[in-house]
Amino acid sequence: MNDRDERLKILADAQLDTQAVRAGQIRSQEGEHCEAMFLTSSYVFDSARSAAERFSGEEPGNVYSRYTNPTVRTFEQRIAAMEGGEQAVATSSGMAAILSTCIALLKSGDHIVCSRSVFGTTTVLLNKFLSKFGVQTTFVAATDYVAWQAALQDNTRLLLLETPSNPLSEIIDIKKMAAMAHEADCLLVVDNCFCTPVLQQPLALGADIVVHSATKYLDGQGRCVGGVVIGQQVHMEEVLSFMRSAGPTMSPFNAWIFLKGLETLRLRMEAHSQQAQHLAEWLVPQVGIEKVYYAGLPSHPDHQLAARQQKAFGGVLSFEVKGDKAAAWRFIDATRLVSITANLGDAKTTIIHPATTTHSRLTEDERLQSGITDNLIRVAVGLEDIADLKADMERGLNAL
Numbered sequence: 001m002n003d004r005d006e007r008l009k010i011l012a013d014a015q016l017d018t019q020a021v022r023a024g025q026i027r028s029q030e031g032e033h034c035e036a037m038f039l040t041s042s043y044v045f046d047s048a049r050s051a052a053e054r055f056s057g058e059e060p061g062n063v064y065s066r067y068t069n070p071t072v073r074t075f076e077q078r079i080a081a082m083e084g085g086e087q088a089v090a091t092s093s094g095m096a097a098i099l100s101t102c103i104a105l106l107k108s109g110d111h112i113v114c115s116r117s118v119f120g121t122t123t124v125l126l127n128k129f130l131s132k133f134g135v136q137t138t139f140v141a142a143t144d145y146v147a148w149q150a151a152l153q154d155n156t157r158l159l160l161l162e163t164p165s166n167p168l169s170e171i172i173d174i175k176k177m178a179a180m181a182h183e184a185d186c187l188l189v190v191d192n193c194f195c196t197p198v199l200q201q202p203l204a205l206g207a208d209i210v211v212h213s214a215t216k217y218l219d220g221q222g223r224c225v226g227g228v229v230i231g232q233q234v235h236m237e238e239v240l241s242f243m244r245s246a247g248p249t250m251s252p253f254n255a256w257i258f259l260k261g262l263e264t265l266r267l268r269m270e271a272h273s274q275q276a277q278h279l280a281e282w283l284v285p286q287v288g289i290e291k292v293y294y295a296g297l298p299s300h301p302d303h304q305l306a307a308r309q310q311k312a313f314g315g316v317l318s319f320e321v322k323g324d325k326a327a328a329w330r331f332i333d334a335t336r337l338v339s340i341t342a343n344l345g346d347a348k349t350t351i352i353h354p355a356t357t358t359h360s361r362l363t364e365d366e367r368l369q370s371g372i373t374d375n376l377i378r379v380a381v382g383l384e385d386i387a388d389l390k391a392d393m394e395r396g397l398n399a400l
């Protein structure tokens with residue numbers, strides 16, 4: 001075994017923290033310690049023969065950065081190792097990861113079952129665009145397993161879910177869903193954006209494919225938009241083939257940022273989770289608060305499942321204030337420290353009113369069915385000092 005093979009083997013067997021810092025690194029002849037950023041669209045070949053062999057795939061190596069780039073590949077190998085998947089394909093955004101998965105693995109006439117509480121744009125992608133190409137989707141309540149089962153049709157090929165759900169922290173049993181999917185000859189796709197591989201590894205629980213919006217916790221500092229699909233090689237080869245043909249590719253610059261994000265991911269996820277737990281417990285007894293949604297609270301209906309399935313409960317919580325939409329808006333407008341923005345997974349705490357922003361494209365009926373009430377506020381807890389965060393929430397409470 002040469003040095004490189006030996007190193008790869010050690011990393012494949014290493015713990016997540018080690019993989020997060022070292023997996024996938026391809027050193028150039030310069031011997032750089034930090035991963036190099038290969039900002040190049042194409043690659044030169046030694047000869048006409050070598051060019052031909054690269055194009056045909058006989059000779060391994062890079063051809064064009066629409067589908068291979070060393071920096072992007074390093075990111076792919078690192079996140080694949082951390083999720084425990086055979087292969088990863090990086091994409092230009094989280095939405096591109098979901099789109100690429102569906103286009104690569106489905107055909108006209110196929111059917112998807114999807115949890116109703118997925119990211120809003122995922123719903124639009126499935127309902128408005130995939131349906132144009134003959135792929136229909138049935139949406140079901142996230143934790144209604146009878147409804148999931150009842151929604152399966154002969155042509156169902158893919159089950160798509162997100163756990164914990166946004167913004168109510170419902171937890172879906174991945175093991176149970178994997179068994180249901182495989183019984184029906186379907187693939188189970190899990191959007192692991194809220195937990196990241198640090199808190200939850202869906203592939204180990206039986207899921208076939210994991211998708212991420214790298215934009216959120218993988219970056220962790222709100223700089224870049226990106227996504228990734230992870231799974232078995234047979235499926236990823238199809239996704240990669242779609243990337244080569246369609247090009248929703250991750251830029252090497254963004255891949256480099258995400259690589260640096262992965263190195264601190266565990267420390268950040270632990271800190272986000274601790275802070276969110278603290279804030280959730282502090283909010284519960286406040287007089288202005290009607291209800292707090294956070295799976296880390298023992299009162300949450302899915303608390304036991306979350307404690308089994310996840311290493312911690314994550315950084316996102318939501319709560320209903322006493323009053324209506326106007327009260328929720330007054331709460332938000334009275335804060336001075338946190339950012340009013342829909343993004344999450346950032347070192348900076350964010351606050352948003354889901355009913356009029358992230359979930360405003362749902363009809364009122366759909367919104368109420370999903371539990372997105374007018375007095376609901378979502379907070380994605382960042383890394384500021386918890387005392388300052390509580391003081392800011394107090395400003396909100398005082399404005400109710």
Ligand SMILES: *Cc1c(COP(=O)(O)O)cnc(C)c1O
Binds near residue numbers: 093162166194214225
């Ligand atoms: C943000 C998000 C997406 C979409 O990702 P983009 O990078 O914004 O395209 C998909 N799923 C979840 C759960 C998200 O939070």
